[in-house]
Amino acid sequence: MRAFDLAEDRGMLNFAREHKSEAGYLDVAANAHGAEKGLLVHRALGRVEAARPHVVEIGPGGGAAVDHLAAQLAAEPHQDRGVRLTLIEAPGVVSRSLAEAVERFNRVGECVLRHGFAQDLADLLVEPVEVISASALLHEVYSYGGGYPGLHAMMRTLPAVLTPGGFFCYRDVFGVEAPSLHERVIQSYNSRSWLAFLRMFTPQYLSEGRHPYHHAEDELVARQNSRIVPVSELDPATCAVITAPVGLFREIQRHYLTFRDQVWRSGALGFTPVLDGELAADWIDFRAGHKRVHYRLTDKVSRLPEQRQIMLAAMSEPYGDHHTIDSDIFDLLTDVALIAFLGAAEAGDAECARVWESWLLREGRETYAYLTLDHLLTAFAVHSAEAGTDTLLLPAQDGDIARVDRHYYNRFLGKRLANPLPDAKHLVLFRNIPREDTASLRRAFDVVRDHCGKPSLARIYAAINRGDNGTP
Template sequence: MHTRTHANLRNFARGHKSSAEYLDVAANAHGAEKGLLVKQALKRLRRARHHVVEVGPGGGSAVTYLAAQLTDDPALSRDTHLTLIEAPGVVSQSLTNAVEKFNHVGTCEVRNGFAQDVASLLSDPVDVISASALLHEVYSYGGGYAGLHSMMRTLPSVLNPGGFFAYRDVYAVHGSSLHQRVIHSYNSRAWLTFLRMFTPHYLGAGTHPYHHADDELVARQDSRIVSVSDLDPATCAVIAAPIGLFREIQRHYITLRDHVWRSGVLGFTPVLDGMDGDLATDWIDFRAGHKRIHYRLGEETEWLSGPQRIMLAAMSEPYAGHHTIDGDIFDSVTDVALLAFLDAAEAGDTTCSQVWESWLLREGLESYAYLTLDQLLTAFTVHSAEADTDTVLMPVRTGDIHRVDRHYYNRFLTQRLANPLLDAKQLVLFQNIPRSDVDALRQSFDTVSDRCAKASLARVYTAINKGDNWTP
């Protein structure tokens, strides 16, 4: 999932991205979700032998899932070779374990390299390429939109005709453009402090698309325009900015909160997704995003005061050597500690500053929501059609496009923000369709026509035709 350019070598936080905490914990969740599209692709290929490539396997959760599916599902061929492409020097024990499991049902190898070098890393075209969170890292570290479009033009050449590219990343927003200007309000001290600390860094140092004249962030407090770096956390702020920028701020806040929680600096360590099996998904009401939080108390710190610590424990129940508590109550109690952490980090406290800087280095330059679904589908069609393969990458069936809502985060955001934006994962299964396969192209056009604007459909139509007489 890692890219290489001169900017990448300077900015990509390889050490933090490859730490055991990140790969074995934070990046080793949702294996079934990551492997879902690969399973669908293998069933549709129905070949005696398959070659599957995963770019950026992280902690190997998708590898473990696919190994289990090959064992249990008779519709899948067990003669599958899996190639994992990971950046040089990035290793994890959980991935090593996953490779061992896969080798019991197929064959698996790890190749070191970068995402944009995938063509040189593969000697022959393959059947399926899978990637999770690849494109936002290509965008952030591999040349912005030019890097994205280059990747889209490369993929058809490394896929067999009829092969698949399984894509999973953060859902952007519902709308035609991330540059749509909206007004959001903030009255939480923690969010206002985060806005003041993070936003100037992201806009100044990150790779992002918000450079247009109409993309300026304008913040007002007490009806006066103020710099975002001078926001008063005690005063409600009304901010006008592109909706995509609000999506970035919201998503980064969540990753910071989870990072601080995992660090243990607040005096407690909750079990988050991917860390401890069922403890991370102890739902009270799944669709409402309401769950029990399992956590362990650590040493007393000034960020969680004695009274707060006593109150947290009093509202919890003992469970197998740790504590469990209603998630809503946990969020309310620990918000105070998170605000104290942010204030201390901003003031230069050594411990809190180190935790803040480690998160900022790993996450602070990345742009997650770079394309809406309309823009994503259109870009893949248009740029893949420019490859010298006489194929085009498009989803064929309606079921090739999924959105998996993050109910827990959406519940948290709804309770904290006046204008929460949907948090979800977006999954798209693109097929490398030969332009001679008129039936598949017609079905693909019908599939994207419900999700793309007319102007986008015109670009898709033109890219597919290339001046020929095929009609949908």
């Protein structure tokens, strides 16, 4: 999602527009998982009755979902519905791969690209539409658009720009399996690269990022050798035991993965793994997250010690113009390079510091796990009820809530952390259900019952029955 552009003159600080919209990011890193991004849209189109349904995608990135939807429509026996697709991207953001995806979609439907801000959605659409799709929209709204108030305002806007019975398709990072993001847990870290990352990233995130961990009971307490130490002074050579909210650990874990991948893409370690396309999915065992990594050597100085470089070469096989290696071995060897990279960045090495700062600007202030699934479903129901449309946003039937595990990342995390949190994406298909459709509301309540606690169910019930902000 790159449509939520946030300029300082709109009172929205710290959004790295230049880094978020650079071609290398949109055309490569933000142009994956098209089938996953487009799954709910295709499913929603099968449930709307409009002759020429209108779909809006907010923040199309590199166009992966556009391509997937075009392929799905082309494969259908009847293409007489004339699907209209409007893409909303931030002003000034241009992607070559997106432009090509728009051309391909126009062979099976009608696709237009408009530039504007996601928070101005009601002004950008001249009439309500049948389907709206977004990936990672809400965590950027939360991080850059006013925290929870901005998040809730977006939830109140959506029912007004959807037709009654329309759908909002949402995909984002999975939160945590806990009643609350503020539940305190204990984690231990003995990996040098993770400890170095904790020391560099966590103080910056807590001081500059928009996050909800401000209460006294949210304090992060780190211990090494049984002594409390500031997280900024962690010794990467000593195991650390840290107590903090589970949501904060979720942030640290997710940010480490995005940091590692960006350093890999940069080539600063002396090699560049292939992280996108068919070669990135060369699975040995998909369910176990075990695969072959394809990589190329760069002309930059390797961050691996000479002995490790020899081992990397010995463990690899030639594959065309590059090499391939078992992912477990590759992860183990390249951890050493990451340790050297972080040390160099901290010491002021120009190239390493540039890559670190670039990642920090793009990703380092964002909060991914702003809501558990329980709280997400409840917030949508309660705040959509306040929109004045006489509709509510709720998943309406079984299968409208799905979780897609990231098997490779989970395998990697399981080998590095004592108690890793599961890495996954959540997919939720919300229907804009009219209040008068009591049968659909009853089914929707049954759907969310399996995912929400009793207090949340009470708030949803109150919202359905016109309670004030979910309070009976």
